[in-house]
Amino acid sequence: MTLTHRQEIPLEETWDLNDLFLSDKDWEQARQHVEKEAEKLSLFTEKIGERAENLANALQAREALMKKLVPIVTYATLSLSSDGTNASAQGNASLAQSTQALVQAELAKLEAEIIKLPEAVIEQFQQENELLQSFHVFLDKLLESKPFSLSSETEEVLASLTPILTNPYSTYLTSKAADMTFPDFIGANGEQKPLSFARFEDQYELSANTEERRHAFITFDDTLKQYEHTYAKLYAGEVMKQVTLARLRGYDSVEHMLLHSQQVTPTMYHNQLDIIYKELAPHMQRYAKLKKDVLGLESFGFSDLKAPLDPEFEPPTTYDQAYETIIEALKPLGEDYSRMLVKAKNERWVDRADNIGKATGAFCSSPYGYHPYILLTWKDTMRGAFILAHELGHAGHFYNANDAQPLHATRPSTYCIEAPSTMNELFLGNHLLASTDDPRMKRWVILQFIGTYYHNFVTHLLEGEFQRRVYALAENGTPLTAITLRETKQAVLSGFWGDAVEITERAGRTWMRQPHYYMGLYPYTYSAGLTAATKAYTLYQDQGQPVIDQWLSMLRAGGTLQPLELFKLAGVDMEKKETIQDAVAYVGSLISELENSYQ
Template structure:
């Protein structure tokens, strides 16, 4: 164990108020074990419908509602195990729970593979007739029609069952990646600018050191970070290449024209929309961000701006600290415009231990929100007492607020919209927080500049980091379909090429920059990275509507959140008054980023 690990607290030593309350899902581990056993036994409630689903409207409704109720129990069991291992993946008991859950889900998935296969025997005319015969089926119209979209790509019942039975194996690349990052990766302690030794971990680097005003600490932490990544690059390359090979082969097996077409299908997004997000932003945003990079280099007084300096604060001596409690109050004030029902959910999340904010050995890096239907959302962050953390928390609360409202207004099968939309509610919360802070600090030029940099941090995260992940991902799938082996050297080269193409000669890159493909779990989630930019494009336009129109715009947005997954993404977004088929919306969002950078530069020249 490295020195840095011994300086970090273990999960058992974390104050309970900093952790999420899993008893809201299950009273204790024994209750979870019992529920795990029950879902395996109760799967027969669904298999009883085998061969009967499409007999008549009443049977179809009963089958869907029974499956929905059963799925809720399965989700609770799976989420509980995932939250355990996310909070402390180094605990063998948590690892065991995750393994048990994964095994049970694979068994269940195999037994239930018939369900969609039988629904695919229906035609759209059959569905309309069944809805006419049983009006309650209207609730499930989109669910049924979405399944029909898979018709040309479904395999024989036997093959579908075999693939479902292999679910645990097919998900292995992501499981191996996650387990290794949480449990095996260790980092040497680092020295800060005052000569003090600081503990080092991936969460500490990604949530604190990467943003540090201390150039020595920031760069030393980066070196320690990439030194550890270097030790794992060949193993992770083999793991990621396996994931890519799986996707490519499945796309061929299911007779898609390309792996991209297969991965976009569940998002219900055209390839044109996908390429627009990647191409328009890369082309139009790069000059703005290069301008920012030059400003950052100048204000930090650096001879060269390294890749690891890009997230450094523009004003190193001004990095406002804040407590979790203070940030909670600020966020609630910022979101007050969303109305009492929405704010009620936010208050519950912040005060009822829906948020896990501790930093401990084995905790997953980054941040996420998990929203099990029938319970409440759970948020994971790593709190570092910096105002930047307030933006991260606001982001995850956006996900929580979305599914809090969708869960109250929709059935389980209707809660989840396309991932193309999923990041819009989260990023809107960040923009509302920034607007609130700007209003509060009109007479404080330094604070206003800092807020602009936080806004730029939001756009950097979604329009640069995740977008360039998407560009890298697109290249990787192209290489895989050409039959080029995805070795560590190939992946590092392509990642560095994408970064250098965007930043040009404004940034000095080292070999460690090419290793950053190892950081994100998103590569194991299909074409997810680019959707962050789509969501932020939507939220940028929505924030503008709210500023200009007030409550009518807010009401439109709340209606969209409550709609859950009842509409396809383009139609859902149109209900918010935004047409995402028009690339000009993307350009408008990019222009807004450019205006922020111009405002920042002008404020320093005054």
């Protein structure tokens, strides 16, 4: 069995980037046009403080430029994600970064001029000009950042340095996709098995065969170890960049800066990490011990955490079958939502191929003015259906928000991003439960639910805890070496799993697997989203259709409200600790059900 090259993949398994551009030539023409348009933006910055009309014209020009930039960056990013070994895609990604930096530099000039205006003048202009009122979301966010803004010249320089400032992230992605190769490993029956990042995370890590699973983990980690010091240097650079920017801008801490951009208070952030880390740990330790007993393992290590509990029972499925099940499960969200799901399948919004150079994991990109694009690696497992439903949740979110809101007001705080996606997983799981009387099938669905909470409340939550400790170390002046990062990750894992899981040096290196660390304080928001979704689904079970109507209103609201108010629109109060504690207790009840099924 060999790994497949991109050009060998059947067309129906790939996404259709022609909906963005028909060719690289068309893309290049559009890119050059945007750069020329960006240079004209400075014409609108003159005299914006003299008349309301001048400010309105400047914001219209900004919005028009951003609309043209979006497909250019999206096309380059998606091309590289589908095959990081493609030299043309690598070159286009670099060009797109340069264009984006040029545009951002021009936008920084404009925004700096707006920030100079007295707030009273902006308020007066908004009263005088109806068009300016439609830009209130953008203007409000800009004014919120005013106390932390630097001089217009400095902001322009920082914006133009975007390719340099984002280099740790892009280098990490390129290294994973294009440079990092894994040797074959010895499978359960002594045969040679090919290994890649995607195959490890989507297949071997989930293997029912303990020998195969552990051998794959060792070979996988042996390769990670070869990059450990380089990746530590990359990540340390990213962290110090954020720490330095926070100090330059006058924030109390890097956390303060990153949370400010999310419109999240430190209390909200720390509650999410503290409550789940402390209160979920006993439940998950029970889960690990149950898994060890059921699988009959003498020892239980990190590589065993995703071993299937009932490997001989896997509901047969294909991509088409799974997709139809998802459509049926999400019918409560309405006819418009169902039509979107059908379009997504028929119009090739999803790239499900498994090829050399493809980005790992799964994501959804939703360019404004176009349809969403989903990347995943399909393995004919029903667990894959949950991943697909999750990404379709992101697609449904921005399909609605992009339709209802102007570009500058479509994206809510990242604190809210994972709620629509995890809500879809809850719909799918409960649909499957209601569709069967088979005790074994019901247990399987419970395991999928636990998988969803494991992904968001364990994997990403522990990443968030790791980030919190790393930023604290950096601000205290501790060098972020490979050893420091590994030991920090080990401490986070050991503190959560206790004596239920053997946490070794190999487990400590798992911090190297995720790109999320280069995306600000993103990992913890997965747990925030699932917390909100859990509460909303509970409300739906009690109250029915009115909750769905509220949920869809929240999707369409996009980024027009701050996260607390946005969730309240859906009937969820994230200021209450009980909202988080109830979600943790629900996970505990799932594990209790699982324990009872084995008695």
